[in-house]
Amino acid sequence: MKQVTFLIADGVLKPSSLxxxxxxxxxxxEFAEQQTGRPYYDIRLAGTNLEQPLVNGIFTLRVQPLKTAEKADLIxxxxxxEQDDFAIRKSHEALDWVITQYQAGAEVASLCTGTFLLAATGLLxxxxxxTHxxxxxxxxxLFPELKLHTNKIVTDQEGVYTAGGAISSLNLALHIIEKYNGRETALYCARVLQIDIDRNSQSPFMIFEGLKDHKDEVIRSIQDFIEEHVGNRLTVEQLASQSAMDRINFTRRFKKATQLSPADYVQRIKVESAKRLFExxxxxxxxxxxxxxxxxxxxxxxxxxxxxGMxxxxxxxxxxxxI
Structure with a gap:
């Protein structure tokens, strides 16, 4: 029997993906019992706190103490x-436990923003x-050195998995089950729970919100200019001139503020506008x-x-x- 431990670390959990x-x-x-007469997974919840609050405080989980948790096959x-640095500040004991378990042969998966916690272990x-x-x-x-792929639903490398969002977590679970138990079991789970098993991209569901959470007022004014002139042909040279900078300095400063080149940013704004019109x-x-x-x-x-993505x-x- 494969031992699966859902790690309940410090912080306020979102119950949906769990x-x-x-x-x-x-x-x-259930499928394994129908085929072989016995379950395949031993499912447990373990954490540093015996009582774990969920979002809005409506429910509380009671979990097994992490110190008594047996070796896991999958965490x-x-x-x-919350979106803060909780992964670094609050969960040192849980992070150390994950690292120790991985070094002993366990695989590790994160669901949605659980990737923040996984990133803090160094295993990524x-x-x-x-992530979402x-x-x-x-x-x-928080983790500028890591290879984040915002369009992906699932990543899988060297026994470390991540899922792009709460519903993407379902696809990650199906991916793992298909890997462990085969396509037939995964299809059974997908059909019973009515999940699109072959969904492979977040891109159609993404809303480009402009990446304005920075302190560069000049670049923010250029972002506003792009949005106000989305129907125009906008070149990097034109935008640099608008900001009274040369192309090289403007491009460097724009990318530092938004994580995108000016040309990529313009394309995303135009596509986002097109999506709204299609909708x-x-x-x-x-x-x-x-x-x-x-x-x-x-x-x-x-x-x-x-x-x-389409x-x-x-x-x-x-x-x-x-229509």
Whole structure:
């Protein structure tokens, strides 16, 4: 029997990813019992505090003391409600336990913002990782050296897994179950719980919010200018001139503030504007293309698919509210 420990570290937990992931492993046990007469997973909750608050304080979990927890085959770190440096400040005992268990052969997975806690162990160094797209900017500030992929649903390397968001946590659990038990078991869990097992990108669901949480007022004014002139053809030279800087200094300063090059930022603003038009109007693809400042259909389609994770037509068909 494979021992799975959900690590309940310090901080306020978000219950959705925790309970949903537990349910998937329970369904895998249900399938195993049907096939072999016995469950495959021994599921436990362990932590540094015997009572763990959940978001809004409605529920409290009672967990096994971490000091008495047996060796785990798989450790899962659920997501937290807070976005601060909790992973560094509050959870030293839990972090040390994870590192010790990994060195002894355990695999480790994080769900949604649980990636902050996993990152603080050092186990993500040199590995790809994911977290919820809305937490990505803050994650990069805390862990700028790590390889964060905001578009990914699941990452998997050297026994370390991460999931991109609360619902993505379901896909990570299915990924692990398929790896341990095979496709048939994973499909059973997906069908019973009505999960899209082959969802592989956060991109269609991301909302680009402008990356304005910085102190550079000049760059923020340029960001506002880009949004106000989204229908225009905007070049880096034009934006540099608008900010009274040369291209090299402007590009360096812009990227330092936003983590994106000016050209990438402009593309994301234009695609975000196009997404809103596809969602809320009956405009055709060519009309939306011109509205957000593109004159070449091929370039617009390629840029849109690169950023949104699907073609303009597919996005319109999936998210439009009025057609």
């Amino acid at each position: 309970f949903n992931a537990i349910e998937i492993f329970e369904k895998a046990n 899962i770190l659920p997501s937290f409600a 160094e040199g590995k790809p990782c994911a 797209w809305k937490a990505a900017a803050y994650f990069r500030r 809320s109007t009956g405009m055709q693809i060519s009309e939306v293309m011109y509205e957000v400042g593109y004159g070449d259909v091929k370039a617009f389609r390629e840029t849109f698919k690169k950023i949104a 073609t303009p037509g597919d996005y319109r068909n999936k998210f439009n509210k009025i």
